[in-house]
Amino acid sequence: MSLPNEPRRRRADDPEWDARLRRVAVKVLRLCDREHPADAVLRGVLAEERGLSRSEGGEVAQMVFNFHRWRGWLGDDQATADLDSGVREANRLEARHSRSPSSFTDEELIQRSVPPWVVSEVEVTPSWARSLQSPPRLWLRARHGKRDALARTLYDVVPGATQLCPDALEYQGQTDLHRTPEFQSGEFEIQDLSSQAVGHLCAPAPGESWWDACAGEGGKTLHLSDLMGNKGMLWASDRASWRLKKLKQRAARARVFNYRAAPWEGGVRLPTKTLFHGVLVDAPCSGIGTWQRNPHARWSTLPADVQELAAIQLQLLCNAAAALRPGGRLVYSVCTLARAETTGVASAFEARMPGMRPSNLPVTLDLAAASPAPHQLWLRPGDFPGNGMFVSAWVKAS
Numbered sequence: 001m002s003l004p005n006e007p008r009r010r011r012a013d014d015p016e017w018d019a020r021l022r023r024v025a026v027k028v029l030r031l032c033d034r035e036h037p038a039d040a041v042l043r044g045v046l047a048e049e050r051g052l053s054r055s056e057g058g059e060v061a062q063m064v065f066n067f068h069r070w071r072g073w074l075g076d077d078q079a080t081a082d083l084d085s086g087v088r089e090a091n092r093l094e095a096r097h098s099r100s101p102s103s104f105t106d107e108e109l110i111q112r113s114v115p116p117w118v119v120s121e122v123e124v125t126p127s128w129a130r131s132l133q134s135p136p137r138l139w140l141r142a143r144h145g146k147r148d149a150l151a152r153t154l155y156d157v158v159p160g161a162t163q164l165c166p167d168a169l170e171y172q173g174q175t176d177l178h179r180t181p182e183f184q185s186g187e188f189e190i191q192d193l194s195s196q197a198v199g200h201l202c203a204p205a206p207g208e209s210w211w212d213a214c215a216g217e218g219g220k221t222l223h224l225s226d227l228m229g230n231k232g233m234l235w236a237s238d239r240a241s242w243r244l245k246k247l248k249q250r251a252a253r254a255r256v257f258n259y260r261a262a263p264w265e266g267g268v269r270l271p272t273k274t275l276f277h278g279v280l281v282d283a284p285c286s287g288i289g290t291w292q293r294n295p296h297a298r299w300s301t302l303p304a305d306v307q308e309l310a311a312i313q314l315q316l317l318c319n320a321a322a323a324l325r326p327g328g329r330l331v332y333s334v335c336t337l338a339r340a341e342t343t344g345v346a347s348a349f350e351a352r353m354p355g356m357r358p359s360n361l362p363v364t365l366d367l368a369a370a371s372p373a374p375h376q377l378w379l380r381p382g383d384f385p386g387n388g389m390f391v392s393a394w395v396k397a398s
Helices: 015-031 038-048 054-069 076-080 083-099 106-112 116-120 126-132 147-153 193-202 219-227 241-254 296-300 303-323 343-352 365-370
Strands: 138-142 157-159 168-171 188-190 209-212 233-238 259-263 276-282 324-334 356-358 376-379 389-396
Touching: 015 038, 015 054, 015 083, 038 054, 054 083, 054 296, 076 083, 106 126, 138 147, 138 193, 147 157, 147 168, 188 219, 193 219, 193 276, 193 324, 193 376, 193 389, 209 219, 219 233, 219 241, 219 276, 233 241, 241 259, 276 303, 303 324, 303 343, 324 343, 343 356, 343 389, 365 376
Parallel strands: 209 233, 209 276, 233 259, 276 324
Antiparallel strands: 138 168, 138 188, 157 168, 324 389, 356 389, 376 389
């Protein structure tokens, strides 16, 4: 479906329209910075533009994301002043990569796909660097045990690539999934494969009590409820009330009824006196594991962000642990690969909280190599077809 006031149909070789789309992309790029992420700016600019069809808006989006994906290959002037030249060069690099990914060497990708400071926090492997320059995959989560039934009614889907996520489907079509009857009736959620893995690693049982302490808009809350069969008690918290309002809307569509929402600032004062069988702390992080999907963040994230977030993550873990009953499990997940935010936080937590013991994760055999310790799991893009994710778990001493 086209946007209102759609102009004449654009020819594939129309340089006038190519130039116009580049001008819109440049407008977006000039407005992007640390406080204004590319995806949010893009939505705003496209809403203001008159006469662009949906497909042309998609082309503008592709130009913006190409620019940030290939920014490490652009000259200083192309990346800051002559943005039109930068967009054209990024488009050329994207087309070359689509035709021949092997024309880019491992060394070149490692050096240019991320800013130099990253190597002090992350091992930049050839597989990760190559994944960063490739389009991300789109994952759906069917209701628990209903994946095959959904696949029969929803076109252009294939089963997931890991035993850990038995309800996952990869979507390879072009339809707006939010408009499908299956989405409207709550038969599936759009959820990255690594995010789905976190729910299965929590392994909540029907009738248990769980707290999603950093719920955001509720993707993992909805998954925990589904795994619990909508039975038991589930609390969801976030510091932003607007996110909890979004969770309420999503829960209604997904027919989730066994949850309560309450704000939590992350301090020692908890939102409830309930002691839980399990607590999930899906903590705010630098998002380095999402850079394939969000290339602008590669160039707006700073080393200081990583250190500041690591301190916040440790405090969240220590405070949330107080909500566990004896024998309860604490699961920590972050979509980052930075050492300070992953093993650094985990080690500091264990040193500060001697009453918490490592708890083995239910890792499936196909992911055994990604679990260097029984209570930890690394999901690395390039080796795993989802966002980067680190998970660690502990149990409270009885």
